[in-house]
Amino acid sequence: MIKNTAQIKQALGNLLDANSIIFAQEEMGAYLDEPRKRFHKKALAIVLPKNVSDVQKIVRFASEHELVLVPQGGNTGLVGGQVPLFANEIIISLSRLNRVRKIDVAAGNIVVEAGMILQQLHESVTKDNMFFPLTIASKGSAQIGGVLATNAGGIHALSYGNARELCLGIEAVMADGSLYNGLKYLKKDNSGYDLKNLLIGSEGTLAIITAANLKLIKQPIENETALVALENVQQAYELFCTIKQIANSKLSAFEIIPRFGIDILLKHKVIEKELIKDNSPYYVLAEISYFERGNNDILMGELEKAYEKEQISDGTIYAQSVAEREELWHLREAMSETQGLEGASIKHDVSVAPQKVPQLIKRGIEAIAKIDKNIRPCPFGHLGDGNIHFNFSQPKGANPEEFLAMSDEIHKAIYDIVIELDGSISAEHGIGQLKTDLLKQVKDPVALNMMQAIKNALDPKHIMNRGKILR
Numbered sequence: 116m117i118k119n120t121a122q123i124k125q126a127l128g129n130l131l132d133a134n135s136i137i138f139a140q141e142e143m144g145a146y147l148d149e150p151r152k153r154f155h156k157k158a159l160a161i162v163l164p165k166n167v168s169d170v171q172k173i174v175r176f177a178s179e180h181e182l183v184l185v186p187q188g189g190n191t192g193l194v195g196g197q198v199p200l201f202a203n204e205i206i207i208s209l210s211r212l213n214r215v216r217k218i219d220v221a222a223g224n225i226v227v228e229a230g231m232i233l234q235q236l237h238e239s240v241t242k243d244n245m246f247f248p249l250t251i252a253s254k255g256s257a258q259i260g261g262v263l264a265t266n267a268g269g270i271h272a273l274s275y276g277n278a279r280e281l282c283l284g285i286e287a288v289m290a291d292g293s294l295y296n297g298l299k300y301l302k303k304d305n306s307g308y309d310l311k312n313l314l315i316g317s318e319g320t321l322a323i324i325t326a327a328n329l330k331l332i333k334q335p336i337e338n339e340t341a342l343v344a345l346e347n348v349q350q351a352y353e354l355f356c357t358i359k360q361i362a363n364s365k366l367s368a369f370e371i372i373p374r375f376g377i378d379i380l381l382k383h384k385v386i387e388k389e390l391i392k393d394n395s396p397y398y399v400l401a402e403i404s405y406f407e408r409g410n411n412d413i414l415m416g417e418l419e420k421a422y423e424k425e426q427i428s429d430g431t432i433y434a435q436s437v438a439e440r441e442e443l444w445h446l447r448e449a450m451s452e453t454q455g456l457e458g459a460s461i462k463h464d465v466s467v468a469p470q471k472v473p474q475l476i477k478r479g480i481e482a483i484a485k486i487d488k489n490i491r492p493c494p495f496g497h498l499g500d501g502n503i504h505f506n507f508s509q510p511k512g513a514n515p516e517e518f519l520a521m522s523d524e525i526h527k528a529i530y531d532i533v534i535e536l537d538g539s540i541s542a543e544h545g546i547g548q549l550k551t552d553l554l555k556q557v558k559d560p561v562a563l564n565m566m567q568a569i570k571n572a573l574d575p576k577h578i579m580n581r582g583k584i585l586r
């Protein structure tokens with residue numbers, strides 16, 4: 116076994132061609148700088164396999180020499196799973212495995228390699244009038260492997276499910292370098308454990324996903340989209356229940372946005388003044404997608420009724436064209452980045468049962484105001500799924516470092532409420548290296564033991580993303 120850095124580099128150089136490895140630290144920036152700039156470890160090397168056989172070679176090499184591999188997709192993860200935790204780790208980027216292997220429009224599925232960018236997948240199926248319904252604001256960089264490894268959710272999970280529900284099969288290189296070929300899809304297959312679902316959401320700690328068989332659906336023929344102004348979160352939840360009862364699975368998004376979010380979008384000129392006319396405390400971005408001709412104005416009808424009953428304010432904007440719909444979605448998708456322009460923020464990706472969202476937001480805001488009444492709350496996100504990005508921006512003009520020094524206190528206040536409400540401390544972003552300690556504190560000990568046993572069995576040398584999820 117080689118341990119010396121120079122020897123490792125030389126052996127890697129013999130294994131792969133020169134343009135498949137990066138050793139120079141100054142060329143590693145794009146792989147090491149993660150979106151929230153929290154983690155700053157160096158890597159020993161970046162390896163860029165060209166095909167599955169390269170991935171197997173790299174994993175066998177890492178296993179033989181007990182070197183840690185950090186699988187990386189688009190590097191958009193928000194919990195540091197895709198960047199090193201310790202020194203001397205090797206990032207394995209899947210970005211060059213980016214082909215469509217097979218598409219079957221009639222059956223509604225597509226086999227793509229792990230490095231395909233989500234947006235490219237969206238674009239590649241529109242010519243066939245098909246649609247891959249998972250969408251997230253990072254779709255221009257996030258890759259299918261990363262989306263599956265994190266079981267990403269996003270704005271349409273309400274209707275179509277998380278990545279897990281949209282994945283029919285998986286191919287992955289296991290920690291000993293063997294290839295698990297689980298790409299075939301059978302509606303009925305009870306021949307043992309569900310390995311596909313074990314690998315989905317495993318954040319690169321069990322295997323490296325190299326390809327996936329994904330579900331495609333027909334494109335909706337029409338979408339009804341509206342930005343609705345409301346007085347409070349309880350009204351938003353009640354509106355959700357009313358519309359959901361009628362639209363059922365056609366209700367494809369129901370996102371909440373606080374006034375603070377709208378204010379910063381206006382301040383930083385991400386949206387125009389005319390788009391938002393009134394000044395309500397909360398807004399909901401709702402969408403219903405239709406796949407057949409018929410009664411395709413459910414949203415408009417329900418919003419009219421709600422307005423007559425004074426359940427919503429008169430600032431509602433109903434998209435009249437594709438361009439207007441895109442404008443409304445742009446507003447929602449820009450929320451996270453725009454918050455970054457307001458100085459430091461402390462963020463929580465949490466979930467509770469949807470009926471508890473009003474309580475979560477109310478109690479969370481009150482608890483943080485007790486710490487410092489000038490902290491600016493920005494709870495937004497997937498109300499219909501009970502998944503709120505419960506973020507806080509620093510007080511105006513405050514010192515960012517001083518604000519960030521309050522992180523532990525603020526986290527504790529929010530996570531205590533989430534746990535009391537029987538929720539989850541990670542709704543869709545995962546655990547990565549950010550929440551390992553927290554997971555230990557809040558997860559059922561039996562579940563933690565099962566997770567550790569699975570890790571030890573599938574990756575006995577802990578070469579796959581060591582220390583992520585389970586420290």
Ligand SMILES: Cc1cc2nc3c(=O)[nH]c(=O)nc-3n(C[C@H](O)[C@H](O)[C@H](O)COP(=O)(O)OP(=O)(O)OC[C@H]3O[C@@H](n4cnc5c(N)ncnc54)[C@H](O)[C@@H]3O)c2cc1C
Pocket residue numbers: 150185186187188189190191192193195196197209229250251252253256257258259260261262263264265266267268269270318319320322323324325451452543544547580583
């Ligand atoms: C602006 C913004 C908005 C976002 N919105 C959402 C959202 O709405 N919903 C949501 O769920 N997430 C969201 N995210 C988080 C992130 O984009 C997703 O988690 C995404 O799925 C990660 O994909 P990636 O290719 O960038 O993975 P990376 O960041 O590269 O990796 C993430 C994790 O997956 C592992 N991994 C990556 N590729 C593989 C592979 N091939 N095999 C095994 N493991 C692998 C990594 O080791 C790491 O643990 C957002 C992020 C940003 C920056």
